[in-house]
Amino acid sequence: MRIELNKAKKIVIKLGSSIIDNQDAMIINGICTSVTEFLKENKEVILVTSGAISQGMKVMDVKNKPKDIKKLQSLAAVGQQKLMLMYEKIFSEHGFQTAQVLITHNDINDRVRYLNIKGTLEELLNNGVIPIINENDVVSTEEIKLGDNDNLASMIANLVDADLLIILTDQKGMYHKNPDSYKDAKLINRIKIEDLKDFDSDFSTHSEIGTGGFITKIQAAKRADLSNTYTVIANGLEKNIINNIFTNNDVGTLFIPSEKKISAKKQWLDTTDSRGSIVIDDGACKAINDNNSLLLVGVSAVVGYFEKGDVIQCMDSNHSCIAKGIVNYSSRDVMRAKGKSADAIAEELGSEFSKELIHVDNLIVIET
Secondary structure, three states, rough: HHHHHHHEEEEEEEEEHHHHHHOOOOHHHHHHHHHHHHHHHOOEEEEEEEEHHHHHHOOOOOOOOOOHHHHHHHHHHHHHHHHHHHHHHHHOOHHHHHHEEEEOOOHHHOOOHHHHHHHHHHHHHHHHOEEEEEEEEOEEEHHHHHOOHHHHHHHHHHHOOOOOOEEEEOOOOOOOOOOOOOOHHHHHHEEEEHHHOOOOOOOOOOOOOEEEEEEHHHHHHHHHHHHOOOOEEOOOOOOOOHHHHOOOOOOOOOOOOOOOOOHHHHHHHHHHOOEEEEEEEEHHHHHOOOOOOOOHEEEEEEEEEOOOOOOEEEEOOOOOOOEEEEHHHOOOHHHOEEEEEEEEHHHHHHHHHEEEEEEHHHEEEEOO
16 A cells, blocks of 8 residues: 555546547546545545647547647647536536636746636635646647647646645556656666666657656656655556555556655746756855855856746856846846956956856756
8 A cells, every 4th residue: 555645635637638539438437436535535536638739639630649739739629628517517526617728838837827827726616516627729839739738737736735646547557667669667666866867768658649658657756746745657558547546556656755855835846847048066065055046156158038037047167057037137137247357347348247147046066
């Protein structure tokens, strides 16, 4: 029995397209029934669902998934309705209400909208309603291309400070090497997030139905770690899968979060898109890794354009992103200061350049 999971009160469950589109109706019914049992135990549950496009393909009798964005968007518009009707039917039979919440990356990027989503979800949970979240594929294009519902689920887990994230897919969990290529691949039932760096696994294995690969599930587990959220990746096609996750140590892969927990603001920084980038020197890299603010003198180059208050990437000399943060100066001002000493910046550019480029409270180091 996984004792640590029994304490979970707030749970986010992500269902992949392979689960939604399975011909056996008992699969989705069984998962939803387990959710109602959680609710009866006064737990709070949020569902993040894929499947709008694939459901639309069924309704419109489309055999092969198109590549054209407009066709994908139209299929999502048709399929989203069918998807919600399915959930509403199942949960209403158990006496529970559902709410549809459609989100795009723009909603996550905007701090005000991000907090509004948080407030809405908390109000729904307080009223015993099951929020069912999907990316708004009808109006977004990047999400359709990337198939990022795994990461969306982890963003939601951070947003509501969930105790547990469950990702249900058509794979049993994380293996020590790609099971599609190696017959001797062994399932890892338990691993610390900090130990993932020791694996040189090929996570390219993926379903033909969904748009995400296993690598997005690993990314989701890492992101959930920011809020000390446990993550389980398991095969949602197995009978009684939810119950087995809690009672059987050999089911799925349990990702143990690290002890550190970052602020809600820094969790948002991790999820939001960047406007531009800067390249920083080795001294600046060491400083931010030691939990210090980033100073103007550490900038080696500016990439792209950004304004004061934008979120930007901080890259090392190899152009690998090592941090993200809210910048105190525009790219034009950073270019004016680049290459100058602290004294020269103060003398030539004035007192407005006395602050840090990115304050430590507005900076998150990206774990690689």
